[in-house]
Amino acid sequence: MARVVLCAWGSYGDLFPYIGIALELKRRGHRPLLAHSEFYRTLVEGLGLEFHAVPPDIDPQDKAFIALALSTQGPKVLFSRIAASVRESYAAIDAACGDADLVVTHPATPAAPLVAQKRGLPWVSTVLAPISFLSAYELPLFPPYWLAHLYRRLGPGFAGAIVKAGKWTTTRWVAPVQALRAELGLPPAPNPIFDGQFSPLRTLALFPRVLAEPQPDWPANVDRTGFVSYSGPDEMPTPLVEFLDAGPPPVVFTLGTSAVGLPGTFFEESAKACELAGVRGVLLVGRYDAERPTNLPSGVIAVDYAPHAELFPRAAAIVHQCGMGTLSQALRAGKPQLAVPFANDQPDNADRVNRLGVARVCYPGRYGSSRVAAHLRELLDRAQYGTSAKAIGLTVSREDGATAACNALEEVLRSSIRRPS
Template sequence: MHPKERTKDGEEGLGAVPPARRIVLATFGSLGDLHPFIALAKELQARGHIPIIATSEFHRERIERQGIAFFPVRPDLLDIEAKPEFFRDLMDRKKGSEVVIRQVFMPSLRASYDDLREAVRGADLLVSHVVAFAGPLVAEATGIPWVSAVLSPISLLSNHDPSVPPQVPWFRHFRRLGPRFHGPLHSFARRAVRKWTEPVQQLRSELGLRPVADPLFEGGNSPTCMLVLFSRVIGEPQPDWPPQAVQTGFAFFDDVHATGMTAELKQFLSAGPPPIVFTLGSSAVMDAGTFYERSRAAAEQLDRRAIFLIGIDPRNRLREPLPKSMLALEYAPHSELFPRASAIVHQGGVGTTAQALRAGRPMLVVPWGHDQLDNAYRVCRLGVARTLARDKYTVRRAATALRHLLDEPTHITRASEVGRLVRAENGAASACLAIERALAVS
């Protein structure tokens, strides 16, 4: 903030309260993509600002329930929700990321640009998620000050701390070969995916903007401030991160007031030892396949209590009645449930991973696609988790992995240590300080 800002008493001085600013937060995707932006919005409100979340109509009710202003921006994810079969392609390990970009975001890029340009009318700052592809275009075309944000390490494509691409999980064996090896590989990867974002270059040309080398990576980074909204425990700052990167830690939000733990869940948790929690987040749950049936069998083999968060897809309902030691629910707030679990089995989305890390519980990660394989590798590297490929998730393998997690004190102790580190961070507050600094120099 500017050193000479007016204080509450109307006098200029150091450390003054910044004036209220209108700040548009643009994001797209699952709850793991939305919740950090809700966390930022609530913190900005607490600091006296006026946040507006610009995203799909699909998320309107969740946002407005928090007393946060909403502005609809296409694409409308309601269209995807109506086609559950499409999630199989969206979550495919090899082609899922390409499908998301080329079949969801690129066809509506011009509409997204028009909507977001209207959303920032009269605003003081734009904050955009890396997949809000219209964000950089709107910032350049309008001149509005702009802050970008990334949620997981794979978005930074570091040569010093290389990520594990979903298409080639065996790549983790080559991570230690160093920047001389990974630099050329990352250059090749950037060229390979450049065709996915060709519509961005075409729209830039129509708008009279200069082309960018890489709309998916560097081209999506603000030149003045980039928020790195994940904890140092899964990714330390690297020499090849952009100099404007500000690592804040995770920005947590869970809608506990509207979707808190039910009386049934509270009673279940109080009736016995901590259960294993099985969940697939808010995207992979739409393509669960046999995950829940195999999870139930694994829990039975271990003679452990279990909770299954199965979502709204009727295909995920467990076929046989559950014993009293098990409970299936559509959803429960992770921030309340995870700390009361013995272990957490999940898909590796960054939002679910962050909540499991904060809870301080060991985890078994079964990645579907996108950043999930890389997140799985990173929590395994931390010593708090094990991982199984989706096609290797059998009853026997799941039970064996969980037995190691639950019976060996090393994972439990380490998970508790990491949980304390994550809980000591305040990602939303740190991010809002960076946002206010960006406003002060704009």
């Protein structure tokens, strides 16, 4: 069977979909290999999957890294860091592809397409969120948000000019990638942050289909697989199970796997909001002892982590940062949501679930107990939120992203020959 090298980079949320795909590939008899930062080796190998370390290495629990990733300059600094390490990344991925039949790329692995093209291997690109398509017909939400809404109202012609400006502005960020491409003797290609990341063979959109319809300026050969549901190897903590069994469904508060490292007063305000709204609460506080809230009111429990796929269906509502993994599990659970987006794709994701009628939005700077309690009462008391969330949950729960993604990969394997792509 086929050797499939899956390349990814970033947080746990960036890794989990590829673990889900790799596990399904292995179940089908293929030989998947995950290429990612050394930090994740123990997790991946513990699942019985092969792993190959690729720089730049990161510690997703490092607070300096989290602060950088969530800052307004985060995309620029992170992509510049990735580009600066492209030669080391290329060498590592090339070593991993010695017996590869297919390469799968992540939006932040610009060295991977170079390896595939140089080796003449078929490759399939992936995106985790609609923002990666940067469509002028459905312009993503970005700061300043009021201006982005104005650009949308001016139509795709004007929005297209904004898109072009963004692509031009970021050209300098990835200059080392384009320089390496030229040295390898590969033909010129568009900006690897945008059009250059997409394979001519297939692009897998690994997010729930309800979040975005195909647009005229999407790349060719996009396959909307739906969400790949994998939320880690952790089990539900016994105290949490006992808490859930002892009363009505609680509101779950989580900041995913990144923002949880710098929560500010999020958990304290959340606990107070539960008191004000008259609801029970579950706080997923991460493994940062310094950030663990104290003196919680009765009816509120704090635990490090719980698998979202098991916890969310037992919630009354879910308050989260709108990372795609957390958001997708919340949609699948069919629960109303309060979106608290921090940065990167999160504001656009929040805007999309708000437009679906299943969520309200509260930005971190406005996150206080009184406001959050009011949002929660709206979400729980207005039937339209629960009705819409349940209907969309049924739709999303029918998706099997891992199966659809592996079907697409096998189709590419069957139809491809080893030639420069």
